[in-house]
Amino acid sequence: MKTLGYYNGKISPLQELMIPANDRCVYYGDGVYDAAYGRCGNIFAADEHIERFMNSCRMLSITPGFSNSELKAVLYRLVEEAEADDFCLYWQMSRATAMRKHSFPDESKPNLLITIRPHEMLDVSKKRLSLHSVEDNRYFYCNIKTINLIPNVFAAEAAKRADCDEAVFVRNGYVTEGSHSNIAIIKDGKFITAPLTNLILPGTTRAHYIAICNSFGIPVLEKAFTLSELEQADEVMVMASSIHGAACSSVNGKPIGGKAPDIYKAISSEYRKKFISETERRM
DSSP, rough: OOOOEETEEEEEGGGGGOOOTBHHHHTOOOOOEEEEETTEEEEHHHHHHHHHHHHHHHHTTOSSSHHHHHHHHHHHHHHHHHHHHHHEEEEESSSSSSSSSOOOSOOOOOEEEEEEEOOOOOGGOOOOOOEEEEOOOOOSTTTTTTTHHHHHHHHHHHHHHTSEEEEEETTTTEEETTTTTTEEEETTTTEEEESSSSTOOOOHHHHHHHHHHHTTOEEEEEEOHHHHHHHHHHHHHEEEEEEEEEEEETOOOOOOOOSHHHHHHHHHHHHHHHHHHHHHHOO
């Protein structure tokens, strides 16, 4: 497939894509984004990702100038142009192109950037992830999917240097989420994940797992849990569109999980089946 970029209506090879230096994403990170994955020309959970993107725009007072269905058509146009099979689709909207000034520019025409590249989904059934905890020093708008991600970048780098797969944010002793994922634990047959507040991103994969647990009769608790409770959980899961739902084997070098493999396998297999069925090639 082709690796392509889109900027305000123009499609080109990604390496040739040009963005104005005065785009407010450059010097303020003044924008929002979302990302989805797919195969066989189909975007998985496209409507959920688009709605979250539009909600992030609303919370950041950015007016896109197009509807959900119009954005969906543009995304699928790029998928078709790229001749995409297994792919990652990323899109962001900045507030405007304007001279540098902290307050909003008087005339704010937002800029839409989209990229698409090959992406092969990780087979999470063959690998458990290792975690590394870090202090959650992010600001109080974690529920808005903004492109201001420096704390997440530092957290992911700390995990990498500790030879771990993902960082886990801990705020006042409680686990919030990962550097690019939501976190859940399974304890005594219950699926437990942090509640939707301004301190975590409302993950689409998280929502799918909650729905799957409900359909299986697995009790779901949306409540805060501590790092100690994570360490003592029967299973620990990392949930993200890029990896679906992966079980974990350690945190800060301590073994965790592995005590409820049947529950984990049941819900993760159901999610995988959902992904495959909704991204099959349409005739």
